[in-house]
Amino acid sequence: MFKLGLIVNPLAGIGGPAALKGSDGEAAAEAFKKGAGLRAPERAARAMDVIFHSLGGEAVTVLTCPGLMGESVARQCGFVPELVCDTDPLNTRPEDTEKAAGTLADKGVDLLMFVGGDGTARNICNVVSSRQPVLGVPAGVKMHSGVYAITPEAAGDVVCRLVRAALVDIRLQEVRDIDEMAFREGRVMSRYYGELLVPEEGRFMQQVKDGGREVEALVVGEIADTLIEEMDDDTLYLVGPGSTTAGLMAAMGLDNTLLGVDLIRGGQLLAADVSVTQIERELETFSGPVSIIITPIGGQGILLGRGNQQLTPAIIRRVGRDNLIVVATKTKITELAGRPLVVDSNDPQLDRDLAGYIPVLTGYRDRVLYPIGYGAT
Template identity: 85%
Template sequence: MFTLGLIVNPLAGIGGPAALKGSDGEAAAEALRDGAGLRAPERAVRALEVIFNALGGDAVSVLTCPGLMGESVARQCGFVPELVCETDPLNTRPEDTEQAARVLENKGVDLLLFVGGDGTARNICNAVSPNQPVLGVPAGVKMHSGVYAITPEAAGEVVCRLIRADLVDIRRQEVRDIDEEAFRRGRVMSRYYGELLVPEEGRFVQQVKDGGREVEALVVDEIADTLMEEMEDDTLYLVGPGSTTAGLMAAMGLDNTLLGVDLVRNGQLLAGDVSAGQIEQALGEFNGPVSIIITPIGGQGILLGRGNQQLTPAIIRRAGRENLIVVATKTKITELAGRPLMVDSNDPQLDRELAGYVPVLTGYRDRILYPIG
C-alpha cells in the first residue's frame, strides 16, 4: 500500500484576497480579524478527491496531523487517516509544520504531500532529508518555488500516477521565497532557500518563477548578498571597478572606489584605489588564497584590460582563473547580443588561457555560463 504523508497549512493563502502580499507573521492574524476565510483546506480537498475518486481508499494509507492540518480534509474525502502528529490544529505555527514533516519522514511515507505556499515549502525544506520525495499543493500567496503542482487537481493526478507505477521522473527543484515586508514596500526580493526532491510530470508541475524584467538596483543588491554569503575568511579579495561591484562594497558598509580596485579581507577594507604595485606588495606579504571580483563593461563586454589595468597578468595568474568571480546583471549580458566577454590583459598567452566558459553571478545564487572569447 502506498503511504501518503499529508500536511496542510490551514492559514496558507489567507492574506491574498486581503491584498496583504502574503500570510506570514501578523498578516494571517490581520486577515482573520478582517473575516477572511481559510483557502488551503478547500484546495487540499480538491487534490485528495482526485486520488480517492481514481483509486479509492484501499490503495492509499494516509498519515497526517489532527484537525485542519490534515485529518479533517482526509476524512471529508473518504480516507480513514492515521494521526501521527501532536499539534494544535487551531493555532498552527511554522514549527508545527517542521515537526510534522520530520515525524512523517521518520514514519517512512512514500510521498509527503503538503498544502501551502512558499513559506510552507521553506518549512518542509528545513525539516526533511534530501532524499524524501515531496509534492506541494499550491495554496499560498507567493508561488515562486518549483515544488508545486500547477493546480490541486494536478497534484492529485501526479500522486495517482506514482501509485499506478507510471513512469514519473523525480528530480530536485528549487525552494524560493520572497521577503514579504520588502514586497509590501514594492520590492520583489526572491531568495533561494534550498531544494526538495519532487516527482515531475511536465504537464502537472510548475517551474521556478522567473522574475521577469530586471530592476537593476535590486539585482545588484542580490548579487551583493550572494557574494557576502560566499566570501571566505582569510581570502584576499581584489574588488574591481564598476557599479555592480560597488554594490558589494556598499552592502558591506565599506568605502568604495567606483573606478578603481580595492583590497578586502575578512570583511575589512585593507586599502582603496590601489595600484598594481600596491597589489603586488600586498600579495608578497600574503600567502593565502586570492580572488578577483570583476564585472564586464556594459555594452562592450570587456572583462579585463579596460579600466582595471591594475590587475596585471602576474596578479591574475597569482589568483588563478578558477578564482575569477565574474558578476553582471542579466540585462548587461543580454545587451551583448550573444557576443562573448573579452579579455585584453596585455599578455596574449594569458588571454588564451582565460578563454572558455565561466560562471557569471547574475542574481541571488543565480549563475549562468557565458563564454570568454
C-alpha cells in the same frame, strides 16, 4: 499500499484576498480581522478528492496530523487517516509544520504532500532531506518555489500516477521565498533556501531516437555519467551485476565482473567478484559510508535475490535502504508494465522493510519514483 503523508497549512493563502501579499507573521491575524476565510483546506480537498475517486480508499494509506492540518480533509474525502502527529490543529505555527514533516519522514512515507505556499515549502525544506520525495499543493500567496503542482487536481493526478507505477520523474527543485515586507513596499526580493525532491510527470526526454525508443548504450552512458558526478571519494560502493552497472565500471576505466559484485572507492577498484566473506571482512574494517549500486533483471524486475546473493540480508541492513542506488533504463522499467520491482532476500522481514517507492536513476540526472513490492512474484 502507498503511504501518503499529508500536511495542510490551514492559514496558507489567507492573506491574498486581503491584499496582504502573504500570510506570514501577523498577516494571518490581520486577514482574519478583515473577514478572510481559510482557503488551504478546500484546495487540499480538491487534490485528495482526485486521489480517492481515482483509486479508492484501499490503495493509499494517509498519514497526517489532527484537525485542519490534514485529518479533517482526509476524512471529508473518504479516507480513514492514521494520525501520527500531536500538533495543535487550532493554533498552527511554522514549528508545527516542521515537526509534522520530520515525523512523517521518519515514518517512511512514500510521498509527503503539503498544502501551502513558499513559507510552507521553506518549513518542509528545513527538516526534510533531499532524498524524501515531496509534492506541494499550491495554496499560498507567494509561489516562487518549483516544488508545487500547477493546480490541486494536478497534484492529485501525480499521486495517482505514482500509485499506478507509471513513469514519474523525480528531480530536485528550488525552494525560494520573497521578503514579504519588501514585497509590500513594491520590491521583489527572492531568496534561495534549498532544494526538495519533487515528482514530475514522466516523459521520455533523454536520448529519444529510432521512432521513440531509447538507445540503450547512450542511456547507460548517461546513467554512468550521473553516478560518477555524484560519487563521493570517501564512500565504499558495492557494484552489483548487470550490463547497466557494467556501463559505470567501463566509464570509470575499471575492470568489471559482469555477473558478480565489485568493490570500489575513490575511483579505484578495491576487489573484483567478491564473496560474502570478502564483503563482510571489508565492512568490519571500514567505518565510513557504504552504498550498493544495483539494477533489476530485465523483464523480471527482480532487484535482490537473483544473481546478487552476495548481498546478504545482514549486508543490506548494514548499508541501509536509503543507500541503495537503483539504476535502470526507462525501457527496462516500462517493460514491467506497472509490475513492482521484487526483492527476495531470503529474509521476509527485510523484504517488508524494503517495500515502498524508491528513486530509480534512468538517465542523465533523470530519476523516476518506482515501487518495490512485497510478496510480488
